[in-house]
Amino acid sequence: MIEMKDVEKRYPNGVRALNGIDITIKKGEFVYVVGPSGAGKSTFIKMMYREEKPSSGTITINGTRLADLKEKHVPHLRRNIGVVFQDFKLLPTLTVFENVAFALEVLEEKRTVIKKRVMETLGFVGLKNKARFLPDELSGGEQQRISIARAIINNPSVLIADEPTGNLDPDTAWEIMDILEEINSQGTTIVMATHNKDIVNTIKKRVIAVENGRIARDERRGGYGYER
Ligand code: ADP
Numbered sequence: 001m002i003e004m005k006d007v008e009k010r011y012p013n014g015v016r017a018l019n020g021i022d023i024t025i026k027k028g029e030f031v032y033v034v035g036p037s038g039a040g041k042s043t044f045i046k047m048m049y050r051e052e053k054p055s056s057g058t059i060t061i062n063g064t065r066l067a068d069l070k071e072k073h074v075p076h077l078r079r080n081i082g083v084v085f086q087d088f089k090l091l092p093t094l095t096v097f098e099n100v101a102f103a104l105e106v107l108e109e110k111r112t113v114i115k116k117r118v119m120e121t122l123g124f125v126g127l128k129n130k131a132r133f134l135p136d137e138l139s140g141g142e143q144q145r146i147s148i149a150r151a152i153i154n155n156p157s158v159l160i161a162d163e164p165t166g167n168l169d170p171d172t173a174w175e176i177m178d179i180l181e182e183i184n185s186q187g188t189t190i191v192m193a194t195h196n197k198d199i200v201n202t203i204k205k206r207v208i209a210v211e212n213g214r215i216a217r218d219e220r221r222g223g224y225g226y227e228r
């Protein structure tokens with residue numbers, strides 16, 4: 001479902017962030033992407049939601065080669081791939097409800113449909129009672145749950161998470177993992193870049209280690225493998 005063949009990424013400044021990347025991630029997998037800072041993890045996952053394009057090689061998502069994707073079909077791809085960030089990236093002037101509804105409103109759904117879907121999704125992340133709040137009135141863990149709700153509102157087949165627990169205390173990080181595991185158990189593929197050694201070593205999943213722009217390890221139930 002996500003396939004990279006001989007992918008290379010050079011940034012305009014000449015930095016070669018990735019080189020010779022070959023990887024297949026199947027539907028329903030949960031994958032951690034680990035590695036030192038600057039190794040290329042973010043670049044690797046940005047390719048999957050077309051935030052960055054490869055300099056050479058091919059990327060195929062759900063059978064579509066990204067290079068062949070017409071600009072007008074990019075929004076469709078994006079709807080099928082939810083993204084969660086370390087710093088949440090919620091819109092500060094919109095309420096929780098509005099932040100989550102945003103992705104549906106773009107689709108011109110009916111108000112009643114939007115309201116039902118948003119409240120169901122807020123219920124799923126345990127924050128129905130915070131619908132009227134603004135993001136900065138919530139804790140970090142709550143903001144991350146809202147950003148997860150926003151990411152899954154369109155039922156994407158893939159959820160990409162770039163260090164989703166990076167700004168959270170350990171207890172809150174485990175709560176976020178519970179939610180991600182629940183989403184994964186419903187069939188959504190999850191690709192999560194992380195520096196959280198405890199989580200990777202405790203909730204065993206496939207581990208892809210990126211070092212110096214290459215895949216250094218790919219283990220079915222791997223460990224974190226670095227000191228921190
Ligand atoms: P990681 O997520 O593992 O920390 P990144 O993918 O962010 O690694 O970065 C890999 C390499 O690419 C680093 O050398 C970084 O400085 C460089 N890099 C990342 N983004 C850009 C960019 N937009 N322009 C130029 N160089 C970049």
Ligand code: ADP
Pocket residue numbers: 097098111115119128131132
């Ligand atoms: P209500 O409180 O309207 O009977 P809910 O309990 O489902 O219905 O609503 C929960 C929260 O979501 C409330 O704060 C409500 O104001 C908010 N909300 C519902 N629909 C919308 C909307 N279309 N836009 C913004 N906020 C909404």
